[in-house]
Amino acid sequence: MESLWALFASALISATLLPGGAEALLVYQINQSPETLLLLVCVATLGNTLGSYLTYAMGRIISHYYPLKTLDKPSHKRASRWINSAGPWALLLAWLPIVGDPLCLVAGWLRLNIWRSALLILLGKAARFAVVALLAQGVLVQ
Numbered sequence: 001m002e003s004l005w006a007l008f009a010s011a012l013i014s015a016t017l018l019p020g021g022a023e024a025l026l027v028y029q030i031n032q033s034p035e036t037l038l039l040l041v042c043v044a045t046l047g048n049t050l051g052s053y054l055t056y057a058m059g060r061i062i063s064h065y066y067p068l069k070t071l072d073k074p075s076h077k078r079a080s081r082w083i084n085s086a087g088p089w090a091l092l093l094a095w096l097p098i099v100g101d102p103l104c105l106v107a108g109w110l111r112l113n114i115w116r117s118a119l120l121i122l123l124g125k126a127a128r129f130a131v132v133a134l135l136a137q138g139v140l141v142q
Contacts, residue, residue: 003029007040008047015051015094015125016101022048026129027136037133044129045122052094052104052121059108066109083107088116095128 007025014020026044030037083090083106091107094100107117 003032004039004043007043011044011047012051012054015048015104016055023129023132026132030133030136034137037137041126041129041133044132045126048095048129049122049125052101052125053118055101055104056108056114056117056121059105060111061108062105063109063111080106080110083110083112088112088120091117091120092124094121095124 007022007029010020010025011022014022022044026040029040033040083103088107090103091112094104096103104121
């Protein structure tokens, strides 16, 4: 049970703007208890998804203090145009290292639809951890 909490905490922290190693811990725990693969993937997905929701919420809060009109650099304007054109669909990429966390922050800042955003973040995170689990089991590698 402690290992599930450790995985949850690692996954949650990994999805905020802080670094973490949820994938490595997931692979380790799958190798230790392969029969709990589905539970481990669900716990990692839940923690990581909640971390991204937290980052999204931070973006919403920031938008009250720094409205979009404060974006004056060309790179900021490009990023804003891209995520506005992609909409919540961009959040399918929230699982990506380096860019995923800022995507969630900017989505909150731009006040993208919260329900679509939440669903797409969840789907992207679930797919990521499912692939990691399958790789750990050797299913996708021969």
